[in-house]
Amino acid sequence: MERRPTIIDVARKAGVSKSTVSLVLQNSPQVREETRKLVREAMAEIGYFYNRSAANLRTANAGLIGLVINDLRNPFFTEFATSLQMALSARGYAAVVANTDEDPALQAQVVGAMIEHGVSALIISPTYGGEAASFDAIARAAIPAMQVLRNVDPRVDLFPFAAPDYVGGSRCATEHLLETGPGRVAFVGGLEGRDVTRERMSGYCATLKAAGVEPLVVTGRASRAFGRETAIRLAEEHPDVGAAICFNDLVALGMLSGCAQIGRKVGSDFRIVGFDDIEECAQAYPRLSTVRCDIAGFGVRIAGTVLDWLEEGTVPAPELRTPVELVIRDSSGHPA
Amino acid sequence: MERRPTIIDVARKAGVSKSTVSLVLQNSPQVREETRKLVREAMAEIGYFYNRSAANLRTANAGLIGLVINDLRNPFFTEFATSLQMALSARGYAAVVANTDEDPALQAQVVGAMIEHGVSALIISPTYGGEAASFDAIARAAIPAMQVLRNVDPRVDLFPFAAPDYVGGSRCATEHLLETGPGRVAFVGGLEGRDVTRERMSGYCATLKAAGVEPLVVTGRASRAFGRETAIRLAEEHPDVGAAICFNDLVALGMLSGCAQIGRKVGSDFRIVGFDDIEECAQAYPRLSTVRCDIAGFGVRIAGTVLDWLEEGTVPAPELRTPVELVIRDSSGHPA
């Protein structure tokens, strides 16, 4: 467990100066091919590892990106974080990631820790509430940061916002449900008063209004458990409701489970469309129709946007909306 | 976007030397309370952020832990990684995390990157194959590292191994299935030749052998899709099979879906038990019986083990097995 070799050790071994070793490390063209090879061999021989922290002290580019996520156990966010991380990795960056579990205090803490670790940029899917503490710290530290999936800080010039086109998605889904069968269509899940809920609901409300149909909104946690309970409750209390558009796939999958439990046949007796298109949708029975947000592609895109910002100074637009697509499978019936 | 304040700026502002500021940063008791307060105020006023990379250069404790996971999109690993990360965070460490997608080359790359970033320790749920490249690099860098969930490198003295007690779990599950009904019980899912598959299968095989029953093993990818297909295929080709113990919950959930599709009633016509107890099990219909590995608790425990190793020098035992527990819900029927 002795001291790790440094460029000085490499230099000594290779018989050159440490500047030369540094130049080799940076692939500088001004080092002769022969010397370069000599140095590389010396590195391999003595087991040299580049020390980025030390380099960072001079250049202030750690190659570290912070990723803070409000709910990392939710498959939607897992998929986002994973795709993003892998895209960063492919471009030579490492990701420091933290889950905040929707806790503003925890979020402020991890954001602070990441700043201390010298992240070059921050990508944050923020909690609702207490956002000031986190974003003010980021602003003070003058670190490029994007807010994704949820827009909680209005300073989008400082903290550009990106998310899928939720409104468009809910409009399509509602129109589809209006076409495929009779009965009222409900909107299920999503916590009241939140932006994302408002957006995913607004396409629904607008479409129903245009069609002259009365809406029925059942807000609540975006969980399987809530979906399941609601499916059962809806059958009892609102037998006239023949379809539901869900806040997300988790709720929809929960409704599938609830309908199975009470023997209500999904796709005919009752029609459901989810939101997000997590992997499970295609494997459920019946296969779940949903609004595909291509969250993996979204993650990759955000990685690119942030790295371009960092490397080329291309400041992202204040608001980016990525297109969504209705995927019709079996849970929503088929147009008559 | 000017230069970030340093301890020198703080010192000047507070009218003390930079050593004093450093001492305050470390909560050294040798600084007078009054001075301490003065310094803290100065820090707040000029927006100072601690620079860990710089500190690390002297002390070689970055407060960074590397977490590399073979399949981060799998809810089992997501839960593990998230719990672990949050436990680290609670003790003041940040986690650099990377998904390797079962790719040995990618794994070697991210391990190298983490070493460069100066992680103080590594926790790795490794890919199968090509392990030498990764673990040799870790050994050369002399970084404490644990292999979890999969034991691929035999040097467990160097890289202690920890995992739930898979063998015991599969034994319990098999006994349970033998008690709750008639028909053969199959083992479904898990790639052939892998340690985890072998372990999760061995309790099954041993129990059947003791009971004098013929085993039926259907290996394959540990996915919902495979479970679904297998449920359908089993009903056609092996109508005598009345129960299945699955490699993991994903397979079991897939089987639930397949049974629903062909109208086979799970819990009576056919009995299923999963493995892991991911969150979804309790929300499925019927609710899935499974072997609980308490992966969240496992993650927290590993975090503790590694940090104790780092901070107190407590070297972990070469192999740690954590207890598992059979959770009986509705999918496995009930003992007659």
Place this chain on the structure above:
DNA sequence: CTGAAAGCGCTTACAG
């Protein structure tokens, strides 16, 4: 309790 000085491993002009 506080200051001055050296050093952690690198990069970056600047000479040669």
Place this chain on the structure above:
DNA sequence: CTGAAAGCGCTTACAG
């Protein structure tokens, strides 16, 4: 193409 020197922001003895 290569060397000597300064400096990144901190910590750590060592004096005072």
